[in-house]
Amino acid sequence: MEVQSAVKDKVEQDKAMALKEETAKTAANTAAKTVKMSGKDVCVYYGEKQALFDVNLDILENSVTSLIGPSGCGKSTFLRCLNRMNDVIDICRVTGEITLEGDDIYDPSLDVVELRARVGMVFQKPNPFPKSIYDNVAYGPRIHGITADRTELDELVESSLQKAGLWNEVKDRVAESGTGLSGGQQQRLCIARAIATKPDVILMDEPCSALDPIATATIEELIDELRANYTIVIVTHSMQQAARVSQRTAFFHLGKIIEEGETTQIFTNPQDEKTQDYITGRFG
Amino acid sequence: MSTEHIVTSYEDELASLDNKIAQMGGLTEHLIADAFDALSKRDAELAVKVISDDDKIDQFELDIEEQAIAMIARRQPMALDLRQIMVAIKITSDLERIGDLGKNMAKRVLSIHSERHPAQLMHGMRSMQELALGQLKDVLDSYAERNTNKALAVWRGDEEIDAIYNSLFRELLTYMMEDPRNIGLCTHLLFCAKNLERIGDHTTNIAENVHYLVLGNPIQEERPKGDKTSQMLVNHDDQD
Numbered sequence: 001m002e003v004q005s006a007v008k009d010k011v012e013q014d015k016a017m018a019l020k021e022e023t024a025k026t027a028a029n030t031a032a033k034t035v036k037m038s039g040k041d042v043c044v045y046y047g048e049k050q051a052l053f054d055v056n057l058d059i060l061e062n063s064v065t066s067l068i069g070p071s072g073c074g075k076s077t078f079l080r081c082l083n084r085m086n087d088v089i090d091i092c093r094v095t096g097e098i099t100l101e102g103d104d105i106y107d108p109s110l111d112v113v114e115l116r117a118r119v120g121m122v123f124q125k126p127n128p129f130p131k132s133i134y135d136n137v138a139y140g141p142r143i144h145g146i147t148a149d150r151t152e153l154d155e156l157v158e159s160s161l162q163k164a165g166l167w168n169e170v171k172d173r174v175a176e177s178g179t180g181l182s183g184g185q186q187q188r189l190c191i192a193r194a195i196a197t198k199p200d201v202i203l204m205d206e207p208c209s210a211l212d213p214i215a216t217a218t219i220e221e222l223i224d225e226l227r228a229n230y231t232i233v234i235v236t237h238s239m240q241q242a243a244r245v246s247q248r249t250a251f252f253h254l255g256k257i258i259e260e261g262e263t264t265q266i267f268t269n270p271q272d273e274k275t276q277d278y279i280t281g282r283f284g
Numbered sequence: 285m286s287t288e289h290i291v292t293s294y295e296d297e298l299a300s301l302d303n304k305i306a307q308m309g310g311l312t313e314h315l316i317a318d319a320f321d322a323l324s325k326r327d328a329e330l331a332v333k334v335i336s337d338d339d340k341i342d343q344f345e346l347d348i349e350e351q352a353i354a355m356i357a358r359r360q361p362m363a364l365d366l367r368q369i370m371v372a373i374k375i376t377s378d379l380e381r382i383g384d385l386g387k388n389m390a391k392r393v394l395s396i397h398s399e400r401h402p403a404q405l406m407h408g409m410r411s412m413q414e415l416a417l418g419q420l421k422d423v424l425d426s427y428a429e430r431n432t433n434k435a436l437a438v439w440r441g442d443e444e445i446d447a448i449y450n451s452l453f454r455e456l457l458t459y460m461m462e463d464p465r466n467i468g469l470c471t472h473l474l475f476c477a478k479n480l481e482r483i484g485d486h487t488t489n490i491a492e493n494v495h496y497l498v499l500g501n502p503i504q505e506e507r508p509k510g511d512k513t514s515q516m517l518v519n520h521d522d523q524d
Contacts, residue, residue, distance in 0.1 A: 240360050267362050269500030279362045281294065282287040 036061040036231040037082060037119075037201060042096035044077050044086065051077045053255045054096070059201070064223060064232045066242035066263070069252035070278065075235045078252070079203050082233060083119035084112055100201070117144050120194030124206040126186030128178035128193070133170050136178040136189055137161060140197035156196060163229075164192035165222050184215025191222065195230075202226065204234040208241065220245050239279050243267045251275045294359055301351060301372050302428070305379075308344035309424040312379045312386070313417065315341065316483065319386040320413045322393045323476060324406050334390035341383035348376045364497075371497040375427065378486040378493075382420065385479040385486075392472045399469045408455055409477060412448040416480045416487070419445065423490045427497075435494035438487060439503060445484035446510025452477045453513045481511060 037059040044052040052074045059065050059082075067075035077086070084105060086092040098105050105115055117140065128136050137157045140146070147153040157174070161167040166188040170181070178189050187207060194202055204223075208216040223232060223245050236242050242249055243263060250260040251274075259266065259275040270276045277283045289295040315337050322330040352369045355361060361369050419438050426434035456470045456477070488507070495503050 239362060243362070268366060270363050276363045277287050280365045281289050281291060283290070 033060045033063065035059070036101065038099045039078070039081070040097040042078065042081060042094065042098060044074070044081060045093045046089070047091040051255055055257050057250055057257060057260060059231060059233055060248060061231050062227055062229075063247040064227055064234060064245050065248045065250065066246035067233065067235045067250050067252060068239060068242050073252040074255040075252045076205055079205055079233060079235050082201070082203055083116050083121055085121065087112065117197040118199050119201040119203060120197060120199035121203045121205070122187070122190050122194055122207050125210050126183055126190050128181070128186050128189050130177065130179055132175050133178045133181070133189060134174040137192050137196045140193060144197055146197065160192040160196040163195050163226065164188045165218065165225075166192055182215070184211050184218055187211060187215070187219060188222065199230065201231045201233065204232065206235055206237060209237065216241070251278065253278070297351070297355055298365060298368060301348065301355070301369070304344060304348050304351070305372060305375060306424070306428055308341060308348065308376060308379050311337070311341050311344065312382050313420055313424070315383055315386045316417055316420065319389040322390055324410065326393065326397055326401060328394055328397050331390040331393035335387050338383045338387040341380055345376045345380040349373055367497050367500065371493045374493050375490050378489045382483050382486050385483050389476045389479050392476055396469050396472045405459065405473060408448060408452045409473065412445060412452060412477060412480050415445050415448065416483045419484060419487045423487050423494065426491065426494050430494070430498050432495050432498045435491040436503070439491040440508060442484045442488045443508040443510040445481060449477055449481040450510070450512050453516060
C-alpha cells in the first residue's frame with residue numbers, strides 16, 4: 001500500500017510541475033508580444049463606396065501577421081492604410097485610427113515620407129528600379145540621408161543585401177542592372193531595398209505570387225529570419241503560405257475582419273463558420 | 285458541414301473516407317459479437333471464421349490510411365477537413381486494435397475448446413461483452429452523426445465496463461482458488477475479460493476523437509479510470 005501511495009504522490013507532483021511550467025510558458029509568450037501597430041475602427045471609402053468597415057486589428061511586434069480573404073475583401077486596402085499608400089488615391093478616404101508605437105500615423109503634422117521609411121513595402125510584382133543593384137538598395141538611404149559617407153553607404157547596402165539573402169549571389173555584380181536578376185532575386189532585391197531604410201515594419205502584398213515554388217520557399221525562409229528584427233504584415237492568396245509563414249492570421253470578408261487569432265488555431269480550429277468555409281475551399 | 289467544397293472530387297473523397305470507416309466499424313462490431321458467441325458456445329468453427337475475418341479489418345486500416353495520406357498530400361486539408369482526416373487515421377487504428385482483441389479471444393476459444401464449461405462463469409462475461417459492444421456501436425453512431433453528446437456518454441460509460449471487469453477479476457480468482465483444475469480455463473477467460481476491457485478503452489479513444497473532430501478541442505474532464513485490478517491481491521487468509 002505504501003508503494004501505491006508513493007506512486008500516487010509522484011504522479012500528483014509531476015502534474016503540479018507540468019501545470020506550473022505551462023503557466024510560466026503562457027506568461028512568457030504574452031509578455032514577449034507587444035503591439036507594434038494598431039488599427040481602431042478603420043473605415044475606408046473609395047468615393048461613395050465603402051471598402052472597409054470598422055476594422056480593429058493589433059499587429060504584434062517581431063511576428064508575422066497574415067491577412068487572408070477572397071478577392072475584394074479589403075485585405076490589401078487595409079495593408080495600404082498601414083503606410084498611407086492610399087493617400088495617393090484621390091477619392092480614397094480613411095477614418096478611424098491607425099497607430100505605430102502608439103502614435104497616430106494619420107496625424108497631419110506627420111511626415112509621410114518618414115512614415116514610409118519606417119513602414120516599408122514589398123509589392124506583388126518585383127519592381128526594381130531600372131538602375132544598378134547597388135543603386136536600388138542605396139536609393140532609400142540616399143533620399144533619407146541615413147548614411148554619412150560612401151563607406152557607410154557601402155556597408156548598409158551590403159548588410160541589407162545580406163539580410164535579404166541576396167549578397168552571396170550578387171556581390172560580384174552590384175553595378176549590374178537590378179532588372180537583369182531572376183524574379184525571385186528581384187523580389188529579394190526589393191526586400192533589401194525596403195530593409196535599407198531601417199524600417200520597423202515591412203508590409204508585403206502577395207510577395208510570392210509571381211514566383212516559382214523554389215523562389216517562394218527562399219522568400220518564406222527570409223520572412224522567417226526577418227521576423228527577429230522586423231514586424232511583418234503579409235497579404236497572401238495562398239492559405240498554405242499564410243499557415244506556413246505567419247504567427248497570427250486575420251480573415252477578411254466583405255470589408256470586415258471575420259476572425260483574427262493565432263495562425264495554428266485559425267487553420268486547425270477556426271471559430272467562425274465563414275472562416276472555416278473559406279480556408280477549406282467551400283466558398284469563393 | 286453545412287456547405288460543400290467547390291471542388292466536388294474533394295467532397296467525394298471525404299465522403300468515401302466516412303463510408304469506409306462506417307464499413308470497417310460494422311465489420312469490427314460483427315467480429316466482436318462473433319468472437320464472443322464462439323467463446324460462449326465453444327464454437328471452434330466460428331472462432332476460425334473470426335480469425336480470418338480480422339484480415340478484412342486490417343485491410344480496411346491500410347486502405348483508409350493510404351487514402352488519408354494521399355488526401356493530405358494532394359489537398360492540403362485545413363480546419364474541419366484536416367481534423368476529419370487525422371481523426372480517420374486514429375479511429376481506424378483503434379478499430380484495428382479492437383479487431384485484434386476480438387481475434388485474440390477467438391484464438392483462446394480454440395485452446396479452451398475441450399475444457400469444462402461452468403455456465404455461471406459466462407454470466408458476468410456476457411454482461412461485460414454486451415456493454416462493450418453497445419459502447420462500440422454508440423461511438424460509431426456518434427462518429428457518423430457527429431454527435432458529441434453521444435460520444436461523451438460513451439466516454440463516461442467506460443467506467444461501468446471497468447467495474448464489471450473488477451468484479452469478474454475477483455470472481456475468476458475465486459474459482460481458481462477453489463479448484464486448481466479451473467486455472468487453465470479461468471486464465472484464458474481472464475484474458476478475454478481483459479480484452480473486453482481494452483476494447484472499452486479503445487472505444488473511449490474513439491469517443492475522444494469524435495469530440496475533437498466536431499469541436500476542435502479535447503475533452504476537458506479527467507478520464508474516468510475504473511480498472512483497479514492492478515492493485516488487487518489474493519488474500520490467502522480469506523480461504524481458511
